[in-house]
Amino acid sequence: MKKLICIFLLLSGFCLTAIAQKNSVYLFAYFKNNGQDGLHLAYSTNAYEWKALKNDSSFLKPTVSKDKLMRDPCIIRGADGLFHMVWTVSWKDKGIGYASSKDLINWSEQQFLPVMAKEDGARNTWAPEITYDAKTKTYMIYWASTITGKFAETASALEDGYNHRMYYVTTKDFKTFSDTKLLYDPGFNVIDATIVQNGKQFVMFLKDETREPAQKNLKIAWSDELTGPYTKASEPITGQYWAEGPTTLRIGKDWMVYFDKYRDHRYGAIISSDLKDWKDVSDQISLPKGLRHGTILTITKKELAKLQTQ
Known part of the structure; x- marks a missing residue:
C-alpha cells in the first residue's frame, strides 16, 4: 500500500508539473538600440x-535620471504577486530605475534608487538584477560598478579604464533598503551577473570583462547564501567569441543560458544538464531583430493573452 501511495504521489507531482508547464509561457524582457x-x-x-x-x-517609456534610458531590464515575479523591475538608467549615473506592476502593462511611478550615491568615486551602475531568497523572504538587487581607485591590481587603461565589481542592497518591500555592500570580487573586472537558485545553492552566471588579455566570456560561481560568499569563478562556459548579458531558465532537467554575442550582432545560447558540460545551441534559437540584454521569466497564458491585446 505504501508503495502504491508513493507512486501515486510521484505521478501526481509529475502531472502537476506538466500542467503548470502547459499553462505557462516564457517572457523575454529586453531593450533595443x-x-x-x-x-x-x-x-x-x-x-x-x-x-x-x-x-x-x-x-x-523611461522617465527617470537625466539620460532617461531603460537598458538591461530585469523583471521577476515577487512573493507579493507583483512584477518587480529594475534597469540601467544611464551610462554614468549613481543609481538605477525601479517600478512594479500587476500585469506588465500598467506600471507604478518609476523611481530612481541612488544605490551608489554614497560612493564619491562611483562612475556607473550597470545591469541591475533582482533575486529573491525565500528562506529569508528578502530580495537582493545587485549590479556592476566601477569605483575610481579601487582594485588597482586589475586596472586597465583600455575601455575608458572601467574596472567593475558586483555590489548589492537588500530589501523586503522595495521601500526601505540596506546599505550598499560589495557582493563579488572574483579578482578580475566583472559585470552582468545573474543569480538563480539551484536546490540549496545559488548559482551566479557572470561576465569576465577583462580586456588585457581579453576574456569577454561567461563563467559561473556558487554560494550557499544569496549574499555570498561566492566561490572562485569557473572556467569559461562560452566559446571563442565575446559574450555578455547572460539570462537563464530551466527546461526540465536542463539549464539554458542566453547571451548577447555583441560583436557578432546576434544572440547565442548554450545548454547543460549539470552546469559543467555545455552544448552550443545558438543556431537553434530565433529572437526579435535587435534584441539586447534582458531577462527571462515565466508567465501564465492568461497573462500573455492580456499582453497580446496591447
Whole structure:
C-alpha cells in the first residue's frame, strides 16, 4: 500500500508539473538600440522561438535620471504577486530605475534608487538584477560598478579604464533598503551577473570583462547564501567569441543560458544538464531583430493573452 501511495504521489507531482508547464509561457524582457524607448517584451512556448509583442514597440517609456534610458531590464515575479523591475538608467549615473506592476502593462511611478550615491568615486551602475531568497523572504538587487581607485591590481587603461565589481542592497518591500555592500570580487573586472537558485545553492552566471588579455566570456560561481560568499569563478562556459548579458531558465532537467554575442550582432545560447558540460545551441534559437540584454521569466497564458491585446 505504501508503495502504491508513493507512486501515486510521484505521478501526481509529475502531472502537476506538466500542467503548470502547459499553462505557462516564457517572457523575454529586453531593450533595443540604446534603451531610449523603453521596455520591449517577447514570448516563447518552447524557449527556442521568440515572438515580439506589441509589434516590438515599447511597453513602458523611461522617465527617470537625466539620460532617461531603460537598458538591461530585469523583471521577476515577487512573493507579493507583483512584477518587480529594475534597469540601467544611464551610462554614468549613481543609481538605477525601479517600478512594479500587476500585469506588465500598467506600471507604478518609476523611481530612481541612488544605490551608489554614497560612493564619491562611483562612475556607473550597470545591469541591475533582482533575486529573491525565500528562506529569508528578502530580495537582493545587485549590479556592476566601477569605483575610481579601487582594485588597482586589475586596472586597465583600455575601455575608458572601467574596472567593475558586483555590489548589492537588500530589501523586503522595495521601500526601505540596506546599505550598499560589495557582493563579488572574483579578482578580475566583472559585470552582468545573474543569480538563480539551484536546490540549496545559488548559482551566479557572470561576465569576465577583462580586456588585457581579453576574456569577454561567461563563467559561473556558487554560494550557499544569496549574499555570498561566492566561490572562485569557473572556467569559461562560452566559446571563442565575446559574450555578455547572460539570462537563464530551466527546461526540465536542463539549464539554458542566453547571451548577447555583441560583436557578432546576434544572440547565442548554450545548454547543460549539470552546469559543467555545455552544448552550443545558438543556431537553434530565433529572437526579435535587435534584441539586447534582458531577462527571462515565466508567465501564465492568461497573462500573455492580456499582453497580446496591447
